[in-house]
Amino acid sequence: MTDLARQVVDLGASLFARGLTAGRTGNISVRDGDRVLLTPTGVSLGALAELSVLDTGGRHLGGPPPTKEAFLHLAFYRARPQTSAVVHTHSTHSAAVSCLAGLDPSNALPPLTAYYAMRVGSLPLLPYHAPGDTSLGALAEEEAREHHALLLANHGPIAAGGDLAAAADAVEEIEETARIFLLLRNTETAPLTPDQVAALRA
């Protein structure tokens, strides 16, 4: 197993051990030159052994069959040439927020903390699509040109990064902020102001 593949296996085990994925949900990919290593379909992130290998066009080059959500990962690699890794989970609190009525589709979560503002920024909400409906890929690709993290309605978060740690950090930050958001639901809150958010980006 290559060092890069080992990093995917270790991240999967870590996400699973901390309850950020359950059952056989969630998937991870990393770019390796002109190929993409992806977690396989039907395998728990806590028990990864072998990875699927695809080209960036989605052709299966080796290993077991990839996750059925591979098309979402490939949408990020097409839209963001600087992306080297993508992480997607069905983490409980993020998934709960993705089921709420009345969210702002251009930004599903307010900037409650500085870390959220720095690691995620804005989080567009993509409309619900049935599992395997690849028309979601075109929407994700369009939004991914401007945003490295997206929330899929009635589903969960997906985030890209320059490396695996950055992509995982973004998904974990979404989950933590979703948890805070739900704890504060129906309570008056004071998110960061636009000036405070702008100062973090400077």
Ligand SMILES: [Zn+2]
């Ligand atoms: Zn999913």
